Amino acid sequence: MLEHFRGMLERFKDGIADAGPIEAMRLDALKASQSLADVDTDSWAGLVHPDGADGLLREFCALRGIPEDDLSADNRAWLLDAMRQGHQAFADRALGHVDTLNRFDLDMPPPDAAHSNADPAPAVDSASYHDVQDQYFTELDRTGQLAAKTMASKREALALLGEITDHKPIAAMTKADARQVKDILLRYPKNRNKLAATKDKPLSEILDLPGIETIAPRTVNASISSLQTFFGWAVSNGHASENIFDGTRGLCCTNRVMAEVPPSPDGLIPQLP
DSSP states (O other): OHHHHHHHHHHHHHHHHHHOSOOHHHHHHHHHHHTTTTSOHHHHHHHHOTTHHHHHHHHHHHHHTOOGGGOOHHHHHHHHHHHHHHHHHHHHHHHHHHHHHHTTOTTSOOHHHHTTTSOOOOOOOOOOHHHHHHHHHHHHHHHOOSOHHHHHHHHHHHHHHHHHHTTOOGGGOOHHHHHHHHHHHTTOBTTTTTOTTTTTOOGGGTTTOTTOOBOOHHHHHHHHHHHHHHHHHHHHTTSOSSOTTTTOOEEEEETTEEEEEOOOTTSSSOOOO
16 A cells, blocks of 8 residues: 555656646645545545445455455455555655655755665566557456446457557657647547448548537546556566556536546546646
8 A cells, every 4th residue: 555655746746847847737636635634434435436435446446456355344444544544645755755846845855865765666578469468458357446437448448549649559659649649649539440431440440420429528537547557567577667548637527518527546536626
């Protein structure tokens, strides 16, 4: 659990180092998360996940490879409370980091000094796209925690990723690939394999077709979430050096107006409004 939230914090700091100050919406979300310190666990879970405690546990167990059915009531209560404390600690440390940068703290050690004693980065392999994908789904199958529909959605997202990138090794994929994937998702036809106009045709011939409905924002979000989770697993298992989908925005619809919303820091929990 501690490793999970430490990883979140490191990715947060790296994101600021690479892209500069965080956006106001994400900063507000961190402050909102920090304000929930005194909320009981069940209420907290209901605020940060649409399915409450059950949804949080289900997604966290799937991400970490924990058999959810093996958890006792005490285990579930402990895990939820640990997640609440972890997110609180993450928000505190993340906001502290932002505050330090805003104050130009000259007492901070230079980056080289801060990382001089850090462990060397693990070597990233060059396994083929299909080998990494097979390993990922083998691990998911062993947990037995994902519904068939969820598993099918993940397989579709990864199949599309492979098609877009010509199945190049996961380790060779970059943020540019992530941007291309999102661009195609926003133009991707609904029911591609059922419509005569799109079935069995390459991507180059099926995007932006007049009269063809594109996939719903909910489907776009599910695909982005699946890819964020997959790359998080790939980084943890040495198949990639970074999660190229970290920071990729999902979509939401309010009064039929589509807008982009930032992802959660860990890819699991939606940002608070």
